[in-house]
Amino acid sequence: MEIEENPTESSAKPKPFALHGNERLFAFSDGVFAITITLLVLEIKIPEIPKELVATKLLSELSHLFPFIISHLVSFLVLGIFWVAHHNMFAHVKRHNHILLWLNILFLMCVASIPFPTGLLGTYPDQQISVIIYSGVLGITGLVLSLMWWYVATYRLVDDETDPEFVRFVYRHVLKAPIFYFSAILASFLSLPLAKLILACVTIFYIIPNTSVHKHYKKLDQRFNQ
Amino acid sequence: MEIEENPTESSAKPKPFALHGNERLFAFSDGVFAITITLLVLEIKIPEIPKELVATKLLSELSHLFPFIISHLVSFLVLGIFWVAHHNMFAHVKRHNHILLWLNILFLMCVASIPFPTGLLGTYPDQQISVIIYSGVLGITGLVLSLMWWYVATYRLVDDETDPEFVRFVYRHVLKAPIFYFSAILASFLSLPLAKLILACVTIFYIIPNTSVHKHYKKLDQRFNQ
Amino acid sequence: MEIEENPTESSAKPKPFALHGNERLFAFSDGVFAITITLLVLEIKIPEIPKELVATKLLSELSHLFPFIISHLVSFLVLGIFWVAHHNMFAHVKRHNHILLWLNILFLMCVASIPFPTGLLGTYPDQQISVIIYSGVLGITGLVLSLMWWYVATYRLVDDETDPEFVRFVYRHVLKAPIFYFSAILASFLSLPLAKLILACVTIFYIIPNTSVHKHYKKLDQRFNQ
Amino acid sequence: MEIEENPTESSAKPKPFALHGNERLFAFSDGVFAITITLLVLEIKIPEIPKELVATKLLSELSHLFPFIISHLVSFLVLGIFWVAHHNMFAHVKRHNHILLWLNILFLMCVASIPFPTGLLGTYPDQQISVIIYSGVLGITGLVLSLMWWYVATYRLVDDETDPEFVRFVYRHVLKAPIFYFSAILASFLSLPLAKLILACVTIFYIIPNTSVHKHYKKLDQRFNQ
Numbered sequence: 001m002e003i004e005e006n007p008t009e010s011s012a013k014p015k016p017f018a019l020h021g022n023e024r025l026f027a028f029s030d031g032v033f034a035i036t037i038t039l040l041v042l043e044i045k046i047p048e049i050p051k052e053l054v055a056t057k058l059l060s061e062l063s064h065l066f067p068f069i070i071s072h073l074v075s076f077l078v079l080g081i082f083w084v085a086h087h088n089m090f091a092h093v094k095r096h097n098h099i100l101l102w103l104n105i106l107f108l109m110c111v112a113s114i115p116f117p118t119g120l121l122g123t124y125p126d127q128q129i130s131v132i133i134y135s136g137v138l139g140i141t142g143l144v145l146s147l148m149w150w151y152v153a154t155y156r157l158v159d160d161e162t163d164p165e166f167v168r169f170v171y172r173h174v175l176k177a178p179i180f181y182f183s184a185i186l187a188s189f190l191s192l193p194l195a196k197l198i199l200a201c202v203t204i205f206y207i208i209p210n211t212s213v214h215k216h217y218k219k220l221d222q223r224f225n226q
Numbered sequence: 227m228e229i230e231e232n233p234t235e236s237s238a239k240p241k242p243f244a245l246h247g248n249e250r251l252f253a254f255s256d257g258v259f260a261i262t263i264t265l266l267v268l269e270i271k272i273p274e275i276p277k278e279l280v281a282t283k284l285l286s287e288l289s290h291l292f293p294f295i296i297s298h299l300v301s302f303l304v305l306g307i308f309w310v311a312h313h314n315m316f317a318h319v320k321r322h323n324h325i326l327l328w329l330n331i332l333f334l335m336c337v338a339s340i341p342f343p344t345g346l347l348g349t350y351p352d353q354q355i356s357v358i359i360y361s362g363v364l365g366i367t368g369l370v371l372s373l374m375w376w377y378v379a380t381y382r383l384v385d386d387e388t389d390p391e392f393v394r395f396v397y398r399h400v401l402k403a404p405i406f407y408f409s410a411i412l413a414s415f416l417s418l419p420l421a422k423l424i425l426a427c428v429t430i431f432y433i434i435p436n437t438s439v440h441k442h443y444k445k446l447d448q449r450f451n452q
Numbered sequence: 453m454e455i456e457e458n459p460t461e462s463s464a465k466p467k468p469f470a471l472h473g474n475e476r477l478f479a480f481s482d483g484v485f486a487i488t489i490t491l492l493v494l495e496i497k498i499p500e501i502p503k504e505l506v507a508t509k510l511l512s513e514l515s516h517l518f519p520f521i522i523s524h525l526v527s528f529l530v531l532g533i534f535w536v537a538h539h540n541m542f543a544h545v546k547r548h549n550h551i552l553l554w555l556n557i558l559f560l561m562c563v564a565s566i567p568f569p570t571g572l573l574g575t576y577p578d579q580q581i582s583v584i585i586y587s588g589v590l591g592i593t594g595l596v597l598s599l600m601w602w603y604v605a606t607y608r609l610v611d612d613e614t615d616p617e618f619v620r621f622v623y624r625h626v627l628k629a630p631i632f633y634f635s636a637i638l639a640s641f642l643s644l645p646l647a648k649l650i651l652a653c654v655t656i657f658y659i660i661p662n663t664s665v666h667k668h669y670k671k672l673d674q675r676f677n678q
Numbered sequence: 679m680e681i682e683e684n685p686t687e688s689s690a691k692p693k694p695f696a697l698h699g700n701e702r703l704f705a706f707s708d709g710v711f712a713i714t715i716t717l718l719v720l721e722i723k724i725p726e727i728p729k730e731l732v733a734t735k736l737l738s739e740l741s742h743l744f745p746f747i748i749s750h751l752v753s754f755l756v757l758g759i760f761w762v763a764h765h766n767m768f769a770h771v772k773r774h775n776h777i778l779l780w781l782n783i784l785f786l787m788c789v790a791s792i793p794f795p796t797g798l799l800g801t802y803p804d805q806q807i808s809v810i811i812y813s814g815v816l817g818i819t820g821l822v823l824s825l826m827w828w829y830v831a832t833y834r835l836v837d838d839e840t841d842p843e844f845v846r847f848v849y850r851h852v853l854k855a856p857i858f859y860f861s862a863i864l865a866s867f868l869s870l871p872l873a874k875l876i877l878a879c880v881t882i883f884y885i886i887p888n889t890s891v892h893k894h895y896k897k898l899d900q901r902f903n904q
Contacts, residue, residue, distance in 0.1 A: 024704055024765050026250055031483075031712025034257025039720060041338040042265060046345045058353055073335065080331040087250050087327070098895045101765070102885060105758040109751065112719040119724045127736055207328060217324045252476055257709075260483025267564040268491060272571045284579055299561065306557040313476050313553070433554060443550045478702055486709025493790040494717060498797045510805055525787065532783040539702050539779070659780060669776045 071122035081206040110141035131188045139181030297348035307432040336367035357414045365407030484560045523574035533658040562593035583640045591633030710786045749800035759884040788819035809866045817859030
């Protein structure tokens with residue numbers, strides 16, 4: 001596109017013609033998110049029932065699927081949270097470099113891993129190891145996201161206008177997730193239901209913003225409204 | 227891209243450099259649609275036949291696949307309808323905020339769920355529960371789409387030039403789908419073939435626009451023709 | 453993007469702010485192509501061999517996979533041809549409307565169907581029915597592509613500068629594929645190897661452009677070089 | 679987009695309206711990469727354990743998965759390397775033509791093939807044939823990438839400002855991969871662990887840039903920082 005947009009200006013200013021900005025980073029990331037989130041739902045398989053039993057068994061087989069469906073829909077929301085976070089964070093990132101590319105790939109590796117612990121928790125919900133692996137993977141994903149923001153803020157890849165207060169807010173906001181998740185691991189040694197309650201709370205916390213967060217989301221929305 | 231496009235202007239005007247508009251929302255949504263719609267077709271599996279029976283059995287095995295193929299192609303069209311609706315709707319949405327992002331994720335969750343009831347209806351076409359779940363998921367998808375339009379229109383995220391009459395038309399047009407689908411659920415208690423007839427009619431209704439709809443599509447096309 | 457690009461111009465000219473052009477059509481199409489073409493290759497499964505036999509059996513099991521791998525790589529090239537054709541064709545399409553959206557969805561339905569006949573031909577290469585279904589699906593895909601070009605050219609959705617001679621060339625060029633494929637179906641009644649030879653020839657014909665085609669590709673390349 | 683961006687200029691200058699530049703090539707490539715890299719991770723399946731044995735067996739079954747997980751995460755990084763290489767290379771490619779499109783499709787065919795040898799190596803890590811096929815596919819992928827750069831540099835599709843020294847550096851840098859991979863094949867005849875050590879070294883070499891490479895990455899980053 002850049003090739004064609006201002007062809008007459010090309011001689012005037014030594015503008016790097018072929019350069020793409022962050023779009024490919026976005027396209028690649030959005031692709032990984034879209035595939036992971038979609039395949040998560042596609043994991044829910046239709047029960048196979050012998051022909052003569054279909055009429056009597058189908059309903060009960062479907063109701064057996066219910067906990068599996070719930071765990072996958074919750075993970076859909078968790079992936080949604082990470083996508084929204086990535087989306088909001090990169091609205092402030094004006095450029096990238098080799099290291100940011102690789103931090104992003106590391107983050108996407110975590111994202112693409114989420115279906116595994118999700119399936120584990122959906123299949124073996126009563127095992128502590130399922131809760132530990134699930135919380136661990138999500139916690140590490142959150143840590144890598146925080147690391148990315150730290151890198152971006154420290155090496156001035158953010159938009160110069162970004163408010164330093166906002167930078168600190170994002171830190172605090174993003175770091176809450178791994179803290180929650182790692183405390184869910186600790187809680188799992190005391191009580192599995194308590195650990196699961198923490199997992200549910202993190203999800204709700206990030207989807208329904210509380211008052212302190214609200215102010216910053218407002219500001220972010222205003223950016224998109226300019 | 228915005229980074230590079232007008233680098234000289236950066237000091238003149240405090241333009242948010244790193245900001246992406248609706249593109250990531252589009253990229254993510256188009257990704258989920260593309261994966262769901264493609265995997266729907268890929269669900270059609272090649273029959274496995276022992277080597278010595280291939281010559282005699284292959285044709286009949288393939289003809290057994292026929293109803294399964296039909297139900298998947300119909301769902302391909304249904305997903306096509308929802309994509310076209312999303313495409314047309316967002317041609318009028320000039321910005322987004324936290325809540326619209328999440329309504330969209332909710333909508334995509336419904337979209338990604340469609341292969342499950344499709345497979346169910348394709349595998350157990352004679353069970354009322356299949357028809358109910360199929361119509362239910364599609365009905366809810368339509369409801370969430372209507373909710374999105376309501377939110378976008380109410381909170382002025384639409385393009386200011388959008389004709390109020392057009393806004394009302396989209397409401398009425400989009401809301402017809404859930405009404406149809408929920409009446410298919412009611413019909414399924416009377417007669418399964420009737421319920422399926424309703425399902426077929428909704429699909430045709432949205433693909434082949436009738437006269438009242440035509441006028442609005444014309445206008446939409448003109449937007450794209452400017 | 454359009455939101456941000458020229459924010460100062462917004463009051464001056466009643467420009468439809470939220471409008472996206474053909475990008476979503478491209479994003480959706482490229483997504484379907486990317487998924488179909490990738491999953492085609494991912495269909496090639498690792499042979500499962502009992503532990504004690506791995507050393508002796510692995511090589512021979514892998515060599516059994518060879519015809520299956522070949523048929524999938526050929527289909528990869530065929531999907532490549534259709535993507536290149538879509539890419540080149542839409543370089544001349546300046547706008548779209550409801551009907552073009554649906555013709556494109558129909559085309560993508562054909563594209564997403566290609567792995568099925570490919571797997572069929574790879575699994576049962578000696579059955580006439582495999583050759584017929586494979587040629588039939590590819591032939592219909594080519595027909596729908598021709599239909600799209602006819603629609604686009606007839607209803608003036610092409611770029612006004614497009615040379616009428618070029619329009620006619622694309623017709624002839626694109627229509628050759630279904631003619632070839634349907635003649636492969638006829639040939640399959642005489643001889644399967646002959647039919648397969650025709651299939652191989654179409655693929656080579658479209659990848660390695662001959663002299664008459666070359667001139668037009670040159671012109672197309674020049675467009676991209678401006 | 680180009681349709682709408684400068685509608686008033688259309689009469690003044692015979693600009694090809696409908697033309698897209700490299701974006702579709704990028705969208706298609708990023709899609710193939712995103713799907714391949716995501717599905718690689720999704721290959722890691724949850725162990726199926728009978729209900730009564732879950733408590734005692736789950737942990738040991740998960741630990742058995744460990745080598746499989748490692749080989750898939752390494753391939754994730756390898757695909758990341760190729761994506762970063764494609765991303766950096768095409769930052770200098772200002773246009774494309776028929777042949778570049780096809781070289782890119784050939785490259786994507788190699789990329790999409792990587793999960794197969796990865797699974798092979800993960801499933802049968804002690805077989806020489808696994809190491810040979812794995813190194814072979816990655817080596818060919820690197821060769822095709824080098825071929826693409828050679829083509830692009832020779833036929834002047836690169837940005838005119840691209841430093842000839844940089845062009846030569848990319849050659850040398852990209853060609854190192856196939857040389858490493860093919861020497862891993864040779865090494866596999868002497869010692870499998872040695873071959874695997876080479877495979878590990880290539881990966882680290884490309885992710886953590888050494889001093890000589892660093893200078894060029896710096897320059898590339900500066901391009902993105904302009």
